Amino acid sequence: MNWSLFIASVLLLFTVAYDFFFTVISINGAGLVSSRLSGWISELFLNLNKAVNGRKVLNYCGVSIILSLIIWWIGGLWLGFYLLILSDERSVVTASTGIAADVSDKFYYSGYVLSTMGNGDFVPGSPGWQIVIAVFSFSGFIFITTAMTYLISVSSAVIHKRSLSLYINDIMTLNEEDRINCLYENAAEIRNMINRHNQNHFAYPVVHYFFSTDKKTSFSIGLWRLNALLTSIQNDSGHPSHKVMPLIRSIDNYLSTMSEAFIPKNEGNPGKNDDGSDLKKLQLIKLLNSDGWYAAKKEIL
Incomplete structure (x- = not known):
């Protein structure tokens, strides 16, 4: 077990989860990362607005922020899960041979499992990892569906x-x-x-x-x-x-x-x-x- 990767993954996953649920569900504003990211992007577009004629560039500000937040939430969840399974060499193995998956295979698998349980070419390497991967598959479903609900609420508010x-x-x-x-x-x-x-x-x-x-x-x-x-x-x-x-x-x-x-x-x-x-x-x-x-x-x- 690589404890440095394990601790880094836990910290990243906790940060992403807290920021996501505070922003989407709490109805008390945005999380720290989401708030800072939104502010930086809006400042960029406002500066561009000063530099060009008209306000057409501002049409893309809200959309850019929403896309950036989704990338941060889903991408952060993906990266955190990837670092977690990367911390244990036998967390994921090839289904046909039982050989431990390499670094690129684990990156592919960590992204795949967030929306499904995989296509069977790779499997968890132990009963403990079966539970962890099942939890992350369910978490990915929650993140994606809740984010879509958030988008609908934001559209209605706009x-x-x-x-x-x-x-x-x-x-x-x-x-x-x-x-x-x-x-x-x-x-x-x-x-x-x-x-x-x-x-x-x-x-x-x-x-x-x-x-x-x-x-x-x-x-x-x-x-x-x-x-x-x-x-x-x-x-x-x-x-x-x-x-x-x-x-x-x-x-x-x-x-x-x-x-x-x-x-x-x-x-x-x-x-x-x-x-x-x-x-x-x-x-x-x-x-x-x-x-x-x-x-x-x-x-x-």
Whole structure:
């Protein structure tokens, strides 16, 4: 038994399993590795967005992150299992001769067994390894099926985010009086949709990295415009602002969630920025930056 390989395999498998199940099942954000990997890839795409005209490159950010996470989870499981069976020379043997499988055969077998029990050309070398390999075959099935369920949930959350953005955009295209009246009529529904998006964002942080190339489907721009409308209502004594207070609180809760991971916290006075603007405005500007709207920000401020 090669104990160095054994310990390395156990550590890798534990890291992959914890990161996978925390990200996919816990509904409390992403694991450390998944979070860092997502952040690095998104930063790469945001830098590319600065270097090229248009935002088309951002179309591939969310997809690239999802594919990278799947490669990390499945590839890490494969590598960890490979190192585990590599730690024992007789962990896997050739079925016809009983000769120990070589390094390349074990790599092939470790990948094969994650989706099936193998095709019979190689078999476990002892009863103990039979149990271990059966467990890994079952683990591979769990990883693959759970990852597919995660993808469906993320897709649903992204669709909801874009639907919410379009909903807000439709209201913002009305004239001022109709816009305010429409907001009063739909404040409860918009609040519920924002709260749902907030929970989706908390459960599946990767949703943030599915950037929109169109302002109409960009939630950060829609939220900026919605907040501007709500601020004008609050500052106008002729409008009953108490009707939209639950909606304002839902926006505050969303920005609080975003501040945990995606927009830097303000330093100094927690209520005011240096230029006198309030914290919410600062958070919204940072949210726009995190969404890649560097140039468009000047057009909507």
